[in-house]
Amino acid sequence: MSLGTGKTRKGTAARKKAAGRTQTETEFELRLYVAGQTSRSLAAFANLKKICEEHLAGRYRIEVIDLIKNPQLAQGDQILAIPTLVRKLPEPIKKIIGDLSDTLRVLVGLDIRPAS
């Protein structure tokens, strides 16, 4: 598997599940900032994909930005750490840094699950 360059992805399975839900129709717009295809970046993307499929099926978009190719994009979202996941929508903006290996913390960070 390789990282795309800023494509929107929606899982097909997720779309079916989402159709049955009514409570949260909020679209999640996520950006994953990486620097080259390092093992950490790949792990982060895989972890993110998995979490999204499980919890946000059908209502999320992931944009992967490789800062090595587009270094000027780091400033806009105030990226320091790699990898960084930015939740652009819904507002407010949230950032999760790291390889996203701790699913629970990712869910808390994305406000999918309350922090309790």
Next chain:
Amino acid sequence: MADKKAGKARYSRAGIPKCPSGIRGLDEITGGGLPRGRPTLVAGSAGCGKTLFAMEFLVRGALEQGEPGVFVAFEENALDLAQNVASLGFDLADLAARKKLLVDYVSIERNEIQETGEYDLEGLFIRLGHAIDSIGAKRVVLDTIESLFAGLSNEAILRSELRRLFRWLKEKGVTAVITAERGVNTITRHGLEEYVADCVIMLDHRVTEQISTRRARVVKYRGTRHETNEFPFLIGDHGIFLVPVTSMGLDYEVSTTRISTGIPRLDTMLGGKGYYRGSSVLVTGTPGTGKTSVASTFADAACRRGERCLYIAFEEGREQIFRNMRSIGIDLGGWAAKGLLRVHAGRSTVVGLETHILTMHRLSDEFKPKVVVIDPISNLTEVGNQVDVKAMLSRLIDHFKSNGVTTFFSSLVSGGAPEESSGVGISSLMDTWLQLEDIEKSGEHNRGLFILKSRGMAHSNQIREFLLTDRGIDLLDVPVSSGEVLMGSTRVAMERRGMEEDRQGRVEIDRKKRMFELKRREKVARVDSIETGFLAEAEDFKEYLRTETNRQEAARKTRSALGRARKADPVRAGGNAKKPASSRGRR
């Protein structure tokens, strides 16, 4: 490349290559600037000027060295930063437009950030690398990178990444300034000195008796000799200004040129020529003895020679000095208008001692005077203790001396022995010391001036009476009468008496002269009369001789006629008829 070459060329002598910071004074104490191509840590507590220090380093680099710079701001955004430094005359927008400076604001909001698993700070590296490459930066500032510790919780990652960052900066070959908060027992709060070990500069901001002073100290600087003292610095209208102390010490060149004091009689007292150029002159005196007048006269003399003079006044305002000096015939205002004189007047208590000294340094750097007058230095003790004042003044004097600037200080003393009461105990720093004294006698106060010391020249040991006239300062000889010094009206009385005596003396001489003339005439007359008498006698005598001769002749004739008549022997000539001829036959 050029930098590297220049660095190598200097490698053998100066140690490591230096990068001129452009901060006035700093390059002197660091022997040329910050270590080129290496990071420098600038540590200090809040408000001590770290950000300004860092910004000036970039701005000076961009403007004076042609080295573009990147400012990574962790605390303020670009707009705030630009506004804050605009007061120092730094136009960041202009520099940014000319691609000389790039400000990258890095913000880390901890409440926005969730940490899950492993990460690194590659994003920061990429941003920084991109910024450096986009303008070809040679200088980088990270202000204050310790903000990362507040934003990110995984200290282990942070530390290893910082270590990597500083190594990376070195590899990039940029000269970096990293600012950091001061720690309680450490140089920085988070121990950044562990990573940035080439050069550490500490800034400090201390308040003593409600007056604050900023100081800087080079804590360490690998591979180079540097000054280790604390140096006060100012944040003025043109950025940071450290006391430049290049030539701290006594190894400056000395001049044998002499310059006039502005008072001809005083020049005479000082070996006939005045002060040495580049020497330090102190005039002490109790209140109202004319210190300012002596100072102004010296300033006036400097301006007359066409030299620039800086006059620092702590007691009177500029216009007041001009007015007062006009009353003794010195037009300082005219010199100020011609640009030869600059008067800096201000109360000494407004700012701290260091700030005063710095201001003097700054003014003298800008105005480049040949003569500096400080009137009076004793006021500085109001803002610092004697030890401080002496230390600062000795630095100041050394600075001026090394530049061949003649310094003139006045100092208010409270009477008594001048050695003890010269106010700031700086007599040992002074080459020439004039003492003005208020001498009370016979119900009046008079001013006296004498030279307490004057190194390297024969000088008068006498007290002169010091007069302020509408044509300037006048020094008068002081008559001594039966061991007492006479001044003021007693001197005038004495002089009157002297004049009277002189006059009487002259009258006596005239009289004697006349008497003598009469005597001479009398002599002549008597000689004449004796001569006349003598001539008469001589005449008588001749007459007598003549008559007598005639008579005798007549008598002889008569006798001879009688003899003929009697057939007597003829009378021989000579009349020796008595001796018979026979007596001759006996022989």
